[in-house]
Amino acid sequence: MMQPGLYHILFISTALFFIGVYGFLTRKNLVTMLMSIELVLNSVNLNFIAFNKYLWPHKMDGLFFTLFIIAIAAAEAAVAIAIIINLYRSHNSINVENAEELKY
Amino acid sequence: MPAIIYILIPFLPLAGFVLLGLFGKKYFKSASGWIGTLLMLVSFILAVYVAYDYFSATSIFPRNVPVKYTWLVFSENISIDMGVLQDPISMMMIVVVTFISLMVHIYSLGYMKGEERYPTYYSFLSLFTFSMLGLVLASNLFQTYIFWELVGVSSFLLIGYYYDKPSAVAAAKKAFIVTRFADLGFLIGILVIANTSDTLDYNTLIATLTSTGSEQASSAAASTFLGASALTWGTALIFIGGAGKSAMFPLHIWLPDAMEGPTPVSALIHAATMVVAGVYLVARLFPIFSINTPAVLDIVGWVGAISAVFAAIIACTQTDIKRILAYSTMSQIGYMMFALGVAGYGGESGLGYTASMFHLFTHAMFKALLFLGAGVVIHYVHSNDMKDMGGLRKKMPVTHITFLIACLAIAGIPPFAGFFSKEEILLAAYNGNTIIYWIALITSGLTAFYMFRLYFSIFWNKPYQADHHSGHKSEGGWIMLFPLLVLALGAAGSGFIPFGKYINTDGIPLESHFHLQFSILPVALGLAGIFMAMWLYKKQNNRPEKLAASLNGFYKAAYHKFYIDEIYLFVTKKIIFNLIGRPAAWFDKNVVDGLVNLAGNTTTAVSESIKKLQSGRIQQYAIYFLFGAIGLAILFIYIWK
Amino acid sequence: MNGSDIIFYLLAAMTLVCGLLAVTTRHIFRAAVFLLFSLIGVAGIYFWLQYEFIAAVQIVVYAGGIAVLIIFSIFLTQQAGDKLPKQRIDRKIFGALAAFCGFALVMIQVYGHTFFETEEGEVTVSVFNIGKKMLSITDGGYALPFEIISMLLLAAMIGCIVIALRTKKENS
Numbered sequence: 001m002m003q004p005g006l007y008h009i010l011f012i013s014t015a016l017f018f019i020g021v022y023g024f025l026t027r028k029n030l031v032t033m034l035m036s037i038e039l040v041l042n043s044v045n046l047n048f049i050a051f052n053k054y055l056w057p058h059k060m061d062g063l064f065f066t067l068f069i070i071a072i073a074a075a076e077a078a079v080a081i082a083i084i085i086n087l088y089r090s091h092n093s094i095n096v097e098n099a100e101e102l103k104y
Numbered sequence: 105m106p107a108i109i110y111i112l113i114p115f116l117p118l119a120g121f122v123l124l125g126l127f128g129k130k131y132f133k134s135a136s137g138w139i140g141t142l143l144m145l146v147s148f149i150l151a152v153y154v155a156y157d158y159f160s161a162t163s164i165f166p167r168n169v170p171v172k173y174t175w176l177v178f179s180e181n182i183s184i185d186m187g188v189l190q191d192p193i194s195m196m197m198i199v200v201v202t203f204i205s206l207m208v209h210i211y212s213l214g215y216m217k218g219e220e221r222y223p224t225y226y227s228f229l230s231l232f233t234f235s236m237l238g239l240v241l242a243s244n245l246f247q248t249y250i251f252w253e254l255v256g257v258s259s260f261l262l263i264g265y266y267y268d269k270p271s272a273v274a275a276a277k278k279a280f281i282v283t284r285f286a287d288l289g290f291l292i293g294i295l296v297i298a299n300t301s302d303t304l305d306y307n308t309l310i311a312t313l314t315s316t317g318s319e320q321a322s323s324a325a326a327s328t329f330l331g332a333s334a335l336t337w338g339t340a341l342i343f344i345g346g347a348g349k350s351a352m353f354p355l356h357i358w359l360p361d362a363m364e365g366p367t368p369v370s371a372l373i374h375a376a377t378m379v380v381a382g383v384y385l386v387a388r389l390f391p392i393f394s395i396n397t398p399a400v401l402d403i404v405g406w407v408g409a410i411s412a413v414f415a416a417i418i419a420c421t422q423t424d425i426k427r428i429l430a431y432s433t434m435s436q437i438g439y440m441m442f443a444l445g446v447a448g449y450g451g452e453s454g455l456g457y458t459a460s461m462f463h464l465f466t467h468a469m470f471k472a473l474l475f476l477g478a479g480v481v482i483h484y485v486h487s488n489d490m491k492d493m494g495g496l497r498k499k500m501p502v503t504h505i506t507f508l509i510a511c512l513a514i515a516g517i518p519p520f521a522g523f524f525s526k527e528e529i530l531l532a533a534y535n536g537n538t539i540i541y542w543i544a545l546i547t548s549g550l551t552a553f554y555m556f557r558l559y560f561s562i563f564w565n566k567p568y569q570a571d572h573h574s575g576h577k578s579e580g581g582w583i584m585l586f587p588l589l590v591l592a593l594g595a596a597g598s599g600f601i602p603f604g605k606y607i608n609t610d611g612i613p614l615e616s617h618f619h620l621q622f623s624i625l626p627v628a629l630g631l632a633g634i635f636m637a638m639w640l641y642k643k644q645n646n647r648p649e650k651l652a653a654s655l656n657g658f659y660k661a662a663y664h665k666f667y668i669d670e671i672y673l674f675v676t677k678k679i680i681f682n683l684i685g686r687p688a689a690w691f692d693k694n695v696v697d698g699l700v701n702l703a704g705n706t707t708t709a710v711s712e713s714i715k716k717l718q719s720g721r722i723q724q725y726a727i728y729f730l731f732g733a734i735g736l737a738i739l740f741i742y743i744w745k
Numbered sequence: 746m747n748g749s750d751i752i753f754y755l756l757a758a759m760t761l762v763c764g765l766l767a768v769t770t771r772h773i774f775r776a777a778v779f780l781l782f783s784l785i786g787v788a789g790i791y792f793w794l795q796y797e798f799i800a801a802v803q804i805v806v807y808a809g810g811i812a813v814l815i816i817f818s819i820f821l822t823q824q825a826g827d828k829l830p831k832q833r834i835d836r837k838i839f840g841a842l843a844a845f846c847g848f849a850l851v852m853i854q855v856y857g858h859t860f861f862e863t864e865e866g867e868v869t870v871s872v873f874n875i876g877k878k879m880l881s882i883t884d885g886g887y888a889l890p891f892e893i894i895s896m897l898l899l900a901a902m903i904g905c906i907v908i909a910l911r912t913k914k915e916n917s
Contacts, residue, residue, distance in 0.1 A: 023768025025840030103720025
């Protein structure tokens, strides 16, 4: 074991990112897919913070990006849940397999 | 004189067309005739005023352009202008056109009453008058062409006025296609002329080409194609356009069929105005024809003479009264044409030019009168066929007298109008070309014969049987008889106008020609024709059948119009359709369409096979996207470093 | 290995294990709770990195806001205690393969790359500094993005309301 540093955090963020991707690809329920997306967003935030901390400590750019991403994530989650609820009303289900009207 | 007056003359009918065409049906269904007539009346008064002003101003008549608007500029010199050209023939023509149009408008108030598409009829009539006025006033060769086509379109609309009648539709199409075909020649001629003379403006065109020293004239004469100079080709092609519109042999086939239109329309378009457009065109370019390309002028003369005698022979055998008048029109236009053809430029030799325009004027009067009279008869009898008529002189006295005047005028009996103009034409032909003179003489005898055959068949012959299917029994009211009387006055008296003073080739007044000894032969021939017709047709007898039988083959050929229609049909159907149309259609159907269908079918097949990719399942898309992104990353990082 | 390191590894393990459980468990409510813990783990890492403000925001917005929102939507759309339907095995394999390929690719790139740190001195990321920077319009301040984000949030709020509105029945 060595001193935790940039590489460790990058490992965590990458792993978290692909966990989110895996979840997005395998989940059928729209709410759980939304959760996976939240994981992906978090991994990105983690990346920004890590680079800011270790490589450009004299600036705060990464920090602000993280802040904005959190704000956008909140908006996105709200919109996504509105859509999910609307879909539930019309289809009586939030299974993504049932929402496939947009095909050929 | 303010320019607005010149502009108003054609634009009042245009206003009538727009007004009646757009709103006539809805807002003034019954008043539309009066509106059109009123606008026409104003236009006529203005035209007379302008013409009077022009002819009374000086004794030498210059070519003025009082209104000119440059519209499309192609090069430094070549442009399409919209203008008004003022010279003796255009001034005479606007009077003729507006006068005849006014008469027809008034006449139609009675004739077309109660028609379903009454406002449409008047709007078309106004459109035609506008186009015709634009044509005669044009100051630019291309302006002439534009209005020329407009005239063709409005003629098409009016012939096909009864569009629920298949024969009218066919006739309208025939007229349009045949004249369009001839107009192609006109257009090419315009292009050739524009190319060689570097201008489209009439004044410049005539000035540059007729002055022998000018650069354009020599270059136009120098460049040759198939043995003739470019200018010769140009004028010949323009004459083809004129021949098409004026129904000259062999492009005349549309005119008899065009009688399917309402009778007043025939009077206006196919007797007095549109069909003389070809004559007018040749007269308009007469200096060029005469000075630069005398060979083409010879062709004009021969075509005119052949058409004159050819149509006269056919007219002797027909039984449809409107068709007889149509062939008579063709014959009379032939007269005008060969009068131009035998004329020379300047002085005494320009007599043919004067005579042609003179005959155009008088012919407009008596031929419109004949058509309108025939219209009254048809209105009364409800038939076009001579066999259904006879003995009508007691039933319709006014028509009878006016018709007789017109017949005497066209037969060239003094002192009616036709005598004077025909005399001048014959004199010009006598001075110009002896063969044409003899043809013209024969034709004048034939003319008298067939006109009086018509006259006697309608008004004398057997007594009229009042049959069941004719409704109202009157001549049609004063609204229809008034134009007849006015035109009869014109047909009787217009011969005394000293035309030579006003219209001549070089601006020097021509003396009025009248040689008593010269007139004896034509008048005698005319009288002979009349007496022959009287002998044959005044009383019902079997002499006409006997005569027809004795001339068996010739009579039959003439009755079938010398099979010209059949020849056209043979050429188009058997030769053009089979040898060119069918292979082209096959190629289009199988090769062109096949290629198009192949492209379409391939697209459909491919899309059918790959449309499953669009499953609508978002996770499938995400997987494709992810693998694609990874693939691209690998590609860019490891392979294309 | 000191205490700080141990705390880091513990936080990392918590984040990843909870994240993995959140995307694999078939109990939807448990998934939401695991997600919550994973987000708290990320917040812990922010603390560990001494970015206390971001960590606080993370807890407030994610743990306090979004997680609750998700739980609410689960209550609205799902019978509590129901198990989620099973995913097809081939889909699972393909998903795992794609995720693993991506992960391997990124890690190879990260470890193959040397990062250079700057020599310049660190700024203290106090709330005072952050606030000053965020609202300043000079010196690379973030006033404009701030405004844009605020507009975006407003638009998203209105959008949510419009989308979630019960559509009127035509003949009622």
